[in-house]
Amino acid sequence: MWILTLAVFVLLVRDSIANRRAVRNEIETLRMRRDYYLERIREDSTVIEKLRDDDFLEQYAREHFLMRRDDETVYVLERPVVLED
Secondary structure (H helix, E strand, O other): OOOHHHHHHHHHHHHHHHHHHHHHHHHHHHHHHHHHHHHHHHHHHHHHOOOOOOHHHHHHHHHHHHOOOOOOOOOOOOOOOOOOO
């Protein structure tokens, strides 16, 4: 009888350890995601603050949205694709 009790106890402990490891890995993944998004928020907040300046707003619009003035022509240069052998 005590062997059966010991076997059940060992199985429960092993399962518990596996669950703890999985939860610990998930927590670490979530912390990494949190850090990534906090950094993105800091970067975006900086850009938003800079966009209040009209000169930066014009530069940003030209670079990211290919905006132009009426009397200008915009040429988009793309980098060539290099195929490796």
